[in-house]
Amino acid sequence: xxxxxxxxxxxxxxxxxxxxxxxxxxxxxxxxxxxxxxxxxxxxxxxxxxxxxxxxxxxxxxxxxxxxxxxxxxxxxxxxxxxxxxxxxxxxxxxxxxxxxxxxxxxxxxxxxxxxxxxxxxxxxxxxxxxxxxxxxxxxxxxxxxxxxxxxxxxxxxxxxxxxxxxxxxxxxxxxxxxxxxxxxxxxxxxxxxxxxxxxxxxxxxxxxxxxxxxxxxxxxxxxxxxxxxxxxxxxxxxxxxxxxxxxxxxxxxxxxxxxx
Amino acid sequence: xxxxxxxxxxxxxxxxxxxxxxxxxxxxxxxxxxxxxxxxxxxxxxxxxxxxxxxxxxxxxxxxxxxxxxxxxxxxxxxxxxxxxxxxxxxxxxxxxxxxxxxxxxxxxxxxxxxxxxxxxxxxxxxxxxxxxxxxxxxxxxxxxxxxxxxxxxxxxxxxxxxxxxxxxxxxxxxxxxxxxxxxxxxxxxxxxxxxxxxxxxxxxxxxxxxxxxxxxxxxxxxxxxxxxxxxxxxxxxxxxxxxxxxxxxxxxxxxxxxxxxxxxxxxxxxxxxxxxxxxxxxxxxxxxxxxxxxxxxxxxxxxxxxxxxxxxxxxxxxxxxxxxxxxxxxxxxxxxxxxxxxxxxxxxxxxxxxxxxxxxxxxxxxxxxxxxxxxxxxxxxxxxxxxxx
Numbered sequence: 001x002x003x004x005x006x007x008x009x010x011x012x013x014x015x016x017x018x019x020x021x022x023x024x025x026x027x028x029x030x031x032x033x034x035x036x037x038x039x040x041x042x043x044x045x046x047x048x049x050x051x052x053x054x055x056x057x058x059x060x061x062x063x064x065x066x067x068x069x070x071x072x073x074x075x076x077x078x079x080x081x082x083x084x085x086x087x088x089x090x091x092x093x094x095x096x097x098x099x100x101x102x103x104x105x106x107x108x109x110x111x112x113x114x115x116x117x118x119x120x121x122x123x124x125x126x127x128x129x130x131x132x133x134x135x136x137x138x139x140x141x142x143x144x145x146x147x148x149x150x151x152x153x154x155x156x157x158x159x160x161x162x163x164x165x166x167x168x169x170x171x172x173x174x175x176x177x178x179x180x181x182x183x184x185x186x187x188x189x190x191x192x193x194x195x196x197x198x199x200x201x202x203x204x205x206x207x208x209x210x211x212x213x214x215x216x217x218x219x220x221x222x223x224x225x226x227x228x229x230x231x232x233x234x235x236x237x238x239x240x241x242x243x244x245x246x247x248x249x250x251x252x253x254x255x256x257x258x259x260x261x
Numbered sequence: 262x263x264x265x266x267x268x269x270x271x272x273x274x275x276x277x278x279x280x281x282x283x284x285x286x287x288x289x290x291x292x293x294x295x296x297x298x299x300x301x302x303x304x305x306x307x308x309x310x311x312x313x314x315x316x317x318x319x320x321x322x323x324x325x326x327x328x329x330x331x332x333x334x335x336x337x338x339x340x341x342x343x344x345x346x347x348x349x350x351x352x353x354x355x356x357x358x359x360x361x362x363x364x365x366x367x368x369x370x371x372x373x374x375x376x377x378x379x380x381x382x383x384x385x386x387x388x389x390x391x392x393x394x395x396x397x398x399x400x401x402x403x404x405x406x407x408x409x410x411x412x413x414x415x416x417x418x419x420x421x422x423x424x425x426x427x428x429x430x431x432x433x434x435x436x437x438x439x440x441x442x443x444x445x446x447x448x449x450x451x452x453x454x455x456x457x458x459x460x461x462x463x464x465x466x467x468x469x470x471x472x473x474x475x476x477x478x479x480x481x482x483x484x485x486x487x488x489x490x491x492x493x494x495x496x497x498x499x500x501x502x503x504x505x506x507x508x509x510x511x512x513x514x515x516x517x518x519x520x521x522x523x524x525x526x527x528x529x530x531x532x533x534x535x536x537x538x539x540x541x542x543x544x545x546x547x548x549x550x551x552x553x554x555x556x557x558x559x560x561x562x563x564x565x566x567x568x569x570x571x572x573x574x575x576x577x578x579x580x581x582x583x584x585x586x587x588x589x590x591x592x593x594x595x596x597x598x599x600x601x602x603x604x605x606x607x608x609x610x611x612x613x614x615x616x617x618x619x620x621x622x623x624x625x626x627x628x629x630x631x632x633x634x635x636x637x638x639x640x641x642x643x644x645x646x647x648x649x650x651x
Contacts, residue, residue, distance in 0.1 A: 031275075068268060068272075071268070071272070072272055075272065186276055186279065186280055186309050187272075187276055187309075188308075188309055188310045188323075189273060189276070189277075189309055189310030189311055189314055189323035189325060189329070190310045190318050190322070190323040190324060191310075192269055192272050192273050192276060192323070192325075193269050193273075193318070193323055193324045193325055193329075194318075194324075195269070195272075196267070196268055196269035196272075197269065
């Protein structure tokens with residue numbers, strides 16, 4: 001059995017700051033990590049590897065430095081790592097990203113299961129997993145808390161607002177995993193050393209997956225970010241420190257001045 | 262010149278930091294109060310390769326070298342002085358002696374399970390009448406057929422009562438003394454005649470155990486002699502050299518944590534209508550701490566790099582002694598200042614600064630007092646001028 005896990009490298013903070021002038025993310029000084037729920041997806045794959053001997057392939061799309069996220073996945077126990085990196089992939093929205101990852105999955109070919117985190121902490125779209133499933137025309141089950149495999153099928157328990165749904169689907173299928181599914185393992189210290197010193201990360205560009213540059217990256221993106229901004233900070237409140245009787249008068253005065261009463 | 266850590270060491274640091282924060286920090290206060298060795302933490306650490314970080318993978322280690330080991334000690338001592346001490350005695354000196362001078366058979370038999378954390382090591386040098394004057398040890402080892410028979414006692418041995426394997430120094434020829442008459446041995450806790458005595462109560466690092474060891478006609482197989490016969494003193498001194506770097510690295514982590522806690526406190530504690538960080542007195546304390554910590558960091562990792570690149574001559578030995586002295590003194594000053602900045606809160610058991618202050622104090626004493634280290638440093642320096650001091 002072959003399991004492919006989609007991972008994304010994200011800045012290690014849920015409070016991403018924006019450069020007010022350019023509207024882009026400020027990444028300096030913020031360490032990069034594997035997106036937390038992608039780690040939960042990887043943990044599910046590694047648990048299956050232990051019980052079934054499945055091969056675990058991790059795949060990511062991003063700039064060359066995303067290699068570090070894949071090395072960490074190798075240290076945790078993944079067997080192979082593929083990084084989709086090419087200038088042609090840059091500026092992709094979720095649609096173009098899903099197209100690229102989908103083409104890479106077709107290139108891999110013989111997978112039985114695709115796992116991804118529910119959503120990334122930087123974009124919060126939760127779109128790429130489902131879009132990849134649509135691209136590949138395979139069943140998808142999102143928000144998965146737990147699942148079992150058998151008879152060429154997957155049976156998954158999916159978290160919905162007021163409970164769970166049990167869904168069964170034919171393999172190959174794509175599942176997106178929520179953080180409640182498990183606690184990702186720590187990599188073994190020796191495996192960290194081996195992941196960097198001995199294991200390999202395969203780099204694939206547009207040509208390797210047979211991608212037409214018009215369908216990927218910025219050119220293949222039907223949506224574009226026009227502007228990013230942080231909401232203006234709330235103005236600090238005013239504390240009236242006079243004695244209670246005086247304070248009430250002061251408060252009424254302030255509210256009158258502001259034409260509120 | 263390049264001061265960046267390798268990518269693998271950066272990932273190792275992140276892993277170790279998360280492990281320390283998630284698994285060790287929550288129990289640090291309790292093991293100190295209860296004087297309890299955190300076996301559950303040691304077991305988890307062993308399964309993640311953290312009990313044998315510096316050793317090659319072929320001996321069950323992580324292959325992360327002295328730099329990797331210093332990273333572990335730095336991160337661990339930020340959250341728990343007791344756990345760092347246990348790992349230090351186990352990896353940094355107990356198992357390290359076997360790694361440095363053991364035969365291939367000894368490494369396979371003893372180092373592999375120690376590096377994997379399946380067994381715990383200790384390092385037994387100090388005796389009631391031989392502390393800084395280590396050459397004055399009296400534990401005797403006499404050859405009898407296929408074994409040596411050990412008689413004597415060791416005191417203040419970290420991990421002494423929990424260790425499965427102990428590196429022990431004993432006199433094999435009293436006439437020759439430290440120069441040819443002392444041999445190192447690998448002793449298993451199950452060897453007949455090996456006994457554990459009283460467990461000490463301590464000011465700090467109370468989650469680590471410190472015990473007396475007794476050897477009463479303790480039979481040790483001849484093949485358990487460690488290193489060359491008669492030169493065990495060199496094996497032990499060489500091991501302590503290496504241990505002093507990582508001890509300094511632990512101090513670095515503790516001092517860094519003291520600085521971080523002091524800054525957080527100075528930022529949030531308001532007096533006279535402003536954070537106390539606005540006071541010049543506090544600013545100068547913070548600046549002095551930060552400068553010393555940066556100097557220490559450079560010293561520690563340069564010396565660790567010397568070890569990993571095989572530069573282990575006399576200059577290395579001098580640098581290792583400096584790591585121990587400077588590290589312990591930077592830590593003690595930082596812990597003292599941290600208590601001062603925290604004021605009354607720094608003195609209360611409720612806050613971790615109080616524990617850090619108690620845990621710090623031992624570092625100026627154990628693994629060779631700072632006074633002896635200064636002698637080593639000065640002697641090595643004068644030796645360059647052709648002056649031999651004894």
